[in-house]
Amino acid sequence: MAESATTRPHWASRLGFVLAAAGSAVGLGNIWKFPYITGENGGGAFVLVYLGFILLIGLPIMMAEFLIGRHGQKDAVGSFIVLEGARSPWRFVGWAAVAASFLLLSFYAVVAGWSFDYIVKAATGAFSGRSAEEISALFGGLVSNPVKVIFWQLLFLATTCVIVLGGVRGGIERWSKILMPALFFLLLLLFVRGMFSPGAERALAFMFSPDFSALTPTSLLDALGHAFFTLSLGAGTMITYGSYLEKDVDLFPLALRITILDTMVALLAGLAIFSIVFAAGLEPGAGPGLVFQTIPIVFVGLPFGALLAVLFFVLLSFAALSSSISMLEVSVAYLIDEKGWTRLKSTVLLGAGAFLVGLPCALSFNTWSEVTILFGRNFFDAYDLLVSSYMLPLGGLLASIYAGWFWQEGEEKSELVGEVERPWLYPLWHFLVRYLAPVAVIMIILNQTGVLG
Ligand code: PHE
Numbered sequence: 001m002a003e004s005a006t007t008r009p010h011w012a013s014r015l016g017f018v019l020a021a022a023g024s025a026v027g028l029g030n031i032w033k034f035p036y037i038t039g040e041n042g043g044g045a046f047v048l049v050y051l052g053f054i055l056l057i058g059l060p061i062m063m064a065e066f067l068i069g070r071h072g073q074k075d076a077v078g079s080f081i082v083l084e085g086a087r088s089p090w091r092f093v094g095w096a097a098v099a100a101s102f103l104l105l106s107f108y109a110v111v112a113g114w115s116f117d118y119i120v121k122a123a124t125g126a127f128s129g130r131s132a133e134e135i136s137a138l139f140g141g142l143v144s145n146p147v148k149v150i151f152w153q154l155l156f157l158a159t160t161c162v163i164v165l166g167g168v169r170g171g172i173e174r175w176s177k178i179l180m181p182a183l184f185f186l187l188l189l190l191f192v193r194g195m196f197s198p199g200a201e202r203a204l205a206f207m208f209s210p211d212f213s214a215l216t217p218t219s220l221l222d223a224l225g226h227a228f229f230t231l232s233l234g235a236g237t238m239i240t241y242g243s244y245l246e247k248d249v250d251l252f253p254l255a256l257r258i259t260i261l262d263t264m265v266a267l268l269a270g271l272a273i274f275s276i277v278f279a280a281g282l283e284p285g286a287g288p289g290l291v292f293q294t295i296p297i298v299f300v301g302l303p304f305g306a307l308l309a310v311l312f313f314v315l316l317s318f319a320a321l322s323s324s325i326s327m328l329e330v331s332v333a334y335l336i337d338e339k340g341w342t343r344l345k346s347t348v349l350l351g352a353g354a355f356l357v358g359l360p361c362a363l364s365f366n367t368w369s370e371v372t373i374l375f376g377r378n379f380f381d382a383y384d385l386l387v388s389s390y391m392l393p394l395g396g397l398l399a400s401i402y403a404g405w406f407w408q409e410g411e412e413k414s415e416l417v418g419e420v421e422r423p424w425l426y427p428l429w430h431f432l433v434r435y436l437a438p439v440a441v442i443m444i445i446l447n448q449t450g451v452l453g
Contacts, residue, residue: 019176027323039284042214053227064403069242075333076236097236106358112320113152122309143365199279234395404434
């Protein structure tokens, strides 16, 4: 099926778009990554800084990306070409986004594969009758087994490809409608359960009482990178999803809703997980295994626990899928729109490519655990650092510089403000994307690299 600009598919409904974009935003970033990096960065102060970045930098940049995509009605590269012409250097920003989303997918699939494995563990009763320590130890058993990890990584990527083959509406929109709310309710349940557990008080204190002395330049960069990661910014995703949006949609409330939802999911997951950590005497800074080492512990003590554990990892896997399809869609849309490839060819080749590029990450916890690149990091940490801390913030930075400094004012203003009376919106947004976001991103990156001393 050829997808040309004239027949560009659009979202079936506004709700469908919000759910798909929220589906992209809500993923492993919220439930797997946010808790573990919060644990590593000492809690409260990190959370506060992260929330500030979400609101003041993430939300305005999300709006900028939606606007760019909706205006261009094309993939991340094509939208810049429509705006600035075929020879404009801005198209490199689109390419960088395509590269970032591809690299991100290759690494993301490894972690999502772990979640697949945990569905099987839960379904076969691997957690029942075990102590908290025994459950935590299962994680090491999984990641040290390269065959298993690669098998699940491959299966996850194949699933992602199948959904993306279904195209925007059929594939992406339909599933998000059912599974996102289900995930939210299950997290709510875990949160409530956590708040009635002996770890509740320490979990709340850990996440919300800030100790600013714990903040290092690296934690600032982690918080910034994660604000981009969790909102799916800087990777062309929101440009691409915005391009499937009708012109008359009022963007601000949509972007705000997505941001709030994403943040709530992360906070719920964090509180649920830390209440388990403190009740069971585990380590908040346990690293990338944290969610897998903690959540199953709660289910063991709940009625229908085994069933709920299966449900949890099924929903976590779906949350990961609704994010991974949005990553793959960025480069698929690029190849379809710019290179005239078919959806089938683009999807299959990119899926296979992401598998190969991701292999070193799958081996990072086993066969290649001794192999280090990039200042002593294994491949897994190096990919994460490169994409989350540098590529996404830089991609978002360039999008905000474009929207704040180079885009014709009248054009973006009328599209942003739309029909609705909100006189404060444009000046505020414009200030944030023109000054605050670029200055903050540049300073945090320079601060980390030591340039600011
Ligand atoms: N936001 C997703 C998550 O939190 C990850 C993502 C990043 C998806 C960038 C698309 C683009 O898991």
